[in-house]
Amino acid sequence: MITFLSGGTGTPKLLRGMQKVMDRHEISVIVNTAEDIWISGNHISPDVDTVMYLFSGMLNTDTWWGIRSDTFTTHDEIMRLGIDEFIGIGDQDRAVHIARGEMLRNGMRLTNITKLLCERYGVRENVLPMTDTEVTTQVQTDLGLIHFQEYWVRAKGRIEIQKVVRSFNEPPVATQEVIEAIEASDAIVIGPSNPITSILPILSCDGLREALRDKVVLAVSPFIGDAPVSGPAAALMHASGYEPNSIGTFNCYAGLTDVFVQDIRDPVEVSHSVRFDTLMVDEDKSVALAQEVLRLIKAC
Numbered sequence: 001m002i003t004f005l006s007g008g009t010g011t012p013k014l015l016r017g018m019q020k021v022m023d024r025h026e027i028s029v030i031v032n033t034a035e036d037i038w039i040s041g042n043h044i045s046p047d048v049d050t051v052m053y054l055f056s057g058m059l060n061t062d063t064w065w066g067i068r069s070d071t072f073t074t075h076d077e078i079m080r081l082g083i084d085e086f087i088g089i090g091d092q093d094r095a096v097h098i099a100r101g102e103m104l105r106n107g108m109r110l111t112n113i114t115k116l117l118c119e120r121y122g123v124r125e126n127v128l129p130m131t132d133t134e135v136t137t138q139v140q141t142d143l144g145l146i147h148f149q150e151y152w153v154r155a156k157g158r159i160e161i162q163k164v165v166r167s168f169n170e171p172p173v174a175t176q177e178v179i180e181a182i183e184a185s186d187a188i189v190i191g192p193s194n195p196i197t198s199i200l201p202i203l204s205c206d207g208l209r210e211a212l213r214d215k216v217v218l219a220v221s222p223f224i225g226d227a228p229v230s231g232p233a234a235a236l237m238h239a240s241g242y243e244p245n246s247i248g249t250f251n252c253y254a255g256l257t258d259v260f261v262q263d264i265r266d267p268v269e270v271s272h273s274v275r276f277d278t279l280m281v282d283e284d285k286s287v288a289l290a291q292e293v294l295r296l297i298k299a300c
């Protein structure tokens with residue numbers, strides 16, 4: 001078994017390839033939940049949804065969020081009624097959020113809800129939220145301390161970030177299922193996700209780092225030069241005191257990685273790194289990188 005740490009874009013692109021080159025039951029994914037948010041009374045878990053939709057074959061891989069060919073009738077009507085629903089939520093996608101919200105209100109654990117939804121959608125992989133309690137990534141801006149989604153989706157990342165803060169009522173603890181998946185794995189892959197908003201929240205769950213201690217850990221950089229392949233990672237790295245590049249990414253995972261993978265085009269040198277084409281512009285590229293990752297793991 002291989003366990004992946006994932007956000008909602010970079011690592012899912014790698015998972016798209018992994019599911020083609022290994023037994024799908026041998027894939028576990030620990031998914032970031034620090035971007036979760038309640039919208040219009042329902043619970044969105046954006047990274048869990050993306051991973052679940054990917055594995056069920058429903059994901060819109062043009063945008064890497066939402067369901068392919070979804071309609072937006074409810075969202076359009078809600079906006080017409082004057083409610084500022086700042087995330088465009090598709091109708092089918094909303095059904096998932098309604099179901100999850102309802103189950104959470106009934107006291108179910110997010111882990112069990114995810115398992116149930118994945119079963120309903122025929123997912124064969126093991127999709128695990130990092131924790132069962134609420135934790136939220138917020139950013140300090142001139143507008144005050146705002147949810148990451150307010151910064152990235154509503155403000156389109158166009159405002160300065162001074163600081164990144166993770167808030168919670170109780171410190172997040174890695175679930176028993178997460179720890180068991182790591183223990184049962186031959187290797188752990190930190191995919192090319194945003195180190196600050198996707199990977200560090202997972203690594204910060206109590207018990208997670210200890211579980212990784214004796215494991216082979218491979219990480220893939222989401223940066224090429226001083227820019228991420230997509231998204232706001234550079235601003236977030238900067239605001240968190242890390243260089244916005246592969247060295248900063250390597251430092252985010254200090255003491256954890258046995259193998260660090262950088263893109264062949266990356267001018268930044270991380271010593272002892274392994275170089276591959278990590279730009280997963282289509283499914284073939286995802287499969288090619290997945291094969292290299294698998295080869296590396298077998299050689300460890």
Ligand code: GDP
Binds near residue numbers: 007013193194227230
């Ligand atoms: P989010 O939850 O939507 O922010 O998604 P992730 O955290 O999983 O992924 C965002 C990161 O993926 C960004 O920092 C991108 O640089 C990185 N990324 C996206 N596509 C690729 C790719 O094809 N190759 C690599 N190496 N990184 C990628």
